[in-house]
Amino acid sequence: MLKGKVHKYGANVDTDVIIPARYLNIYDPAELAKHCMEDIDQDFLKRVEPGDIIMATTNFGCGSSREHAPLAIKAAGISCVIAKSFARIFFRNAINIGLPLLESEEAVDKTDSGDILEVDLARGQIKNLTKNLTFTASPYPDFMTGIISAGGLIEYTKQRLASRRV
Amino acid sequence: MNLAEKIIAAHTDKKEVSPGEFVNVRVDLILANDITAPIAIREFRRIGVSKVFDPKRVVMVLDHFVPNKDIATAEISKMMREFCAEQGALFFEVGKAGIEHALLPEEGLVLPGELVIGGDSHTCTYGALGAFSTGVGSTDLAAAMATGDIWMKVPPTIKFIYHGNLGKWIGGKDLILYTIGDIGVDGALYSAMEFSGEAIDALSMDGRFTMANMAIEAGAKAGLFRVDNKTQLYIKSRARRPYHVYEPDRDAEYAKVIEYDVSGMEPQVALPHLPSNTKTVSEVGGIEIDQAVIGSCTNGRLEDLRVAAQILKGRKVHPRVRCIVIPGTQQIYLDALSEGLIEIFIKAGAVVSTPTCGPCCGGHMGVLAEGERCISTTNRNFIGRMGSPKSEVYLSNPAVAAASAIAGSIISPAEIN
């Protein structure tokens, strides 16, 4: 069960503002986290606490394929991202590195910045404790659940290669 | 099946695939660059296999921060150089390379009907060759380097038909900016785009690369063109292995068909801070600029440089403006040199840089200060893309960028005389 305070953004939050390219000469997640969201929200790092949740409307993570973006978000302490929709490559990258993403229009419409949410990933349930509301996120396809339950794509690939060898 | 489905199916053990289906696809080529390779190499090591699945199908290119801009990027280059030497993978060194998406087609490393993944969102560029190519992240690269395949959801395809004739100074950049302006930056999210129509038939290969390049700016997974005589001509001297051309079926299914008449279209400009924020150049009306960039994987090819040179020839860049011209690859640089284009640029007061991504992603070689404005032939104008979060980027074709460099403000090439 995840629990945290919401940091809410609008549409088309792109990878250049999540982690600007000027920092892409580093790839250590903790170092990247120090610049997470700084171009659109300078106080983000001051406000964020471990377990907090990023929320956005549509097309979150659009732009480049840099995995530095979900890595920076995860290392900043964010437990999951909830949006109406995600950009395709960002979605893959987050699943592959084990940053949970949830899609729910209703949760985004009815939640404000600062609200406290409780998220049950296994059931796809989002509870807004501040407003006493409950929402359901779209379930992951079975295929992706395999990657998530293995703990990310690297672990999943290890298992696949091991089963090929037998 | 449509074009995307045909190519994907050919890379699985299935006869047919349909949108929404999850499949494992074999990859013909895996690309990594100096941003995505370090994490890919680190994650590859974690998998615990010692060798990549096929060293001839793994290619690494130094382009974003080269020649090395600082110690950190020098370390990254070194790591890639050593990894490729150890694995026997293809490696493009400074001086023998260029921007990955201009370089790989030029080298014949991507061919029609192939399935390519790259750790760079603009990997979709190769759709111009009738290949299914798409951007992925570093962990995906690591897994694919180990296994030779990748999981993928078969995308629905949106078909775009462009009717009419292209006017003077109108190129692929205008068609794709217009399209993104119409459907929005998530207008093709999770989908493939298939481009067709008589305006596309008339478009050069360089113009098609420009269009496919920006499919990602509409959120698409790929942007595909059918193979025609122009494609075959481009491929003929380059291909070093056999390839297969796929055609969409007559009764192929599309999620949507969108048609445009492009006759009389004006050059398009995307205003800050989204590529979908498009207007015609005359609607933009005289916005003053500090810098003009002509280059990138979108518009750094020979045809782009020729167009820019046509306008810059015998003229001077406005005293207030820095004009930066970046040929996409060493070969393009050399061709531009022998055609006399480089001399035209330098005499006009532009700086000509060695092939690099440079300012396109705010890396180096033309980073913007607070309050500065740049007209650029690149593909993204997000906040802070070229430097300060308080700078602005306007996207256009090379003709508009060159004309604006002379005028000192954004104007139509038709107004330069």
Ligand code: SF4
């Ligand atoms: S030129 Fe720009 S968009 Fe193209 S690969 Fe380089 S940084 Fe990316």
